[in-house]
Amino acid sequence: MRRVLLASLATALAATAGYSALNLSSEADAAATLPPTHAKFDYQIGGAYTPPAGVQVVTRDWTASPAAGLYNICYINAFQAQPGDEGSWSSDLLLRDASGKIVYDADWGEALLDLRTADKRSRIAAKVNGWTNTCASKGYKAIEPDNYDSYTRSKNLLTASQAKSYLTLLATYAHSKNLAIGQKNTVELASSRTSIGLDFAVAEECGQYDECGDYVQYFGNNVIVIEYTNSGRTKACSAYGSTLSIVQRDVDVSTPGSSGYVRKTC
Template sequence: MTPRRGTTLGALVLLVLLVLLAGVPGAGAAAGPSADADRPRALPVGTDADYQLGGVRAVPARVGIVVRDRGAEPVPGRYNVCYVNGFQTQPDERRFWRARPGLVLRQDGRPVADTEWGEWLLDLRTPATRERLARVVGRWTRACARDGFDAVELDNLDSFTRSRGLLTRGQAVAFARLLIRDAHAAGLAVGQKNLPGLRGSRLGFDFAVAEECGRYAECRRYAASYGRRVLAVEYRARDFRRTCRNRAAAWAVVLRDRAVSPRGVRRWC
């Protein structure tokens, strides 16, 4: 049977509309945020960074990136990195961790400590314990995201090197994967701190905080993984000058006092 002209015309009009809609980005998709809406913001390049872990202070106009402790407020209009001690305890949080004794690494019944900073090491030895610890640290990173931070710096990835042989590199890497997963799910970029030979970008780290890489000749390793997305922090003037000379064209480099105190040393290249 020959179709009626009106039916043919209607079909042609519908076909044209479908073709046109197919060329419009997002046409025909359900209303709501785009697939990129929750993707972490990349660490900016071409700006200076301030490292404010020991207390907050005014941020100069030249600084586009600010690192602050997770208990501090982010700075409006800047790229804010939230400091989280992901692999060791903070000295002022011992009461919290005493209530969770199974999560702290122990030897002969006593916590294993990073004696330089008075921090206890977290027990990363089993998958079950790593999952429990990831839930604790995950709450902190989600709080960073709610507070308005753009990224998180996970400190002490190399804690296994201070564990008296109780922890392994593989256990640290396995735990890092869990923390990266949770931070990305919260919309945060994730910064690697320590262990420069790891090539952490392969695990999912997005940038690095290279502490004293000039002093210990480690800057090249961070560059191999992250290119320009590196924040370099030096604590000695001669190391700072060396890192500025070699890396300032690509990286944000800052000189701080070791206590990163609010009134302490702060210089840029």
């Protein structure tokens, strides 16, 4: 989901150590193919359509089919339930406050998933990994698990450590299916990418909030940038247009022909 309302977090060029971390660290990882860097990219999580000419990498929802002949990333809402989809989850896997009320992401109307125990993380991962299976069977090359930063919206009920432990389960499983896995946003945890097993980054509005360099520090050029404003795109393109994959989309990530459709590149 678009984290358009993220506040600015903490730009440094990638050091040699940062680039060495790009090497996949196990035999399981070695089978995963990373997205090509500095590639023409399109973000289609709001609906699949014929990619514009020249596009090499596309992200689509896990329920959609991949685009033929391109590198396809499979979007999964891994840390929150889709709007109105609470009923598809076991009641105890939805995060609840002290009064028993479900905790929601107020911006998107999504119930947060409860990552507080190893058992719950395992049960949630089992369901999400089923979606990863679907991605693999359809021919996707990578997954993009969204809402890694749900702990920041959890009323202090979840921790960054719990989020990392859970994402490690997803990364291990993705690699077992020969899929790469991307870190979605959450730049403050980018330094943990190697220990978790993350292969690339998908950064929304890093140009707008001067965060692109922070991703580059840990992921090198394996960073896909999505901006939602002209100013953000201009800043990202000015600094990283020759090295990173950058696209501007409309906030709703709509399809061509829709009144709000926007797609611009460097």
